[in-house]
Amino acid sequence: MMKFLGTFALATALAGAGLAHEGVKNEAVKARMMLMDGVKTATGALGGMAKGDVAFDAAKAGAARQALIDHAAAIPAAFKAPEMDPKSTALPAIWENWADFEAKARSMGAAAEELDTSELEWLQAGMGALGGSCAACHKAYRVKK
Numbered sequence: 001m002m003k004f005l006g007t008f009a010l011a012t013a014l015a016g017a018g019l020a021h022e023g024v025k026n027e028a029v030k031a032r033m034m035l036m037d038g039v040k041t042a043t044g045a046l047g048g049m050a051k052g053d054v055a056f057d058a059a060k061a062g063a064a065r066q067a068l069i070d071h072a073a074a075i076p077a078a079f080k081a082p083e084m085d086p087k088s089t090a091l092p093a094i095w096e097n098w099a100d101f102e103a104k105a106r107s108m109g110a111a112a113e114e115l116d117t118s119e120l121e122w123l124q125a126g127m128g129a130l131g132g133s134c135a136a137c138h139k140a141y142r143v144k145k
Helices: 002-020 027-051 058-079 098-114 120-141
Strands: none
Touching (some): 027 058, 027 120, 098 120
């Protein structure tokens, strides 16, 4: 039963993400948006545990950490082509400052790699660096919301 509920929750989350990108005509942009949704989901899971909103689970935290590492590694390839769509929140500055953008993606990956998810206290201690890496990229390369 628990496996079914986990599968159902994942399918629901993915369906919701798909609906959030309804109307995006450029498939490359849609793929980028889905990748960044994965970052948001993993970061949200870790943040929820760190804040105490969700019970700490080392296995789930470790899986979210690994997802962030994997997503960070995929970001440069996903953004390499300067694809745009009216619904995209990516700024053209990404391609104007490509080396910096890549460095920021590597920084997020490094912050995720350094995150110790074995204990709640260690997770909490590492979230500042992870959040800072996300904020640095969003400040420079994402449309302000």
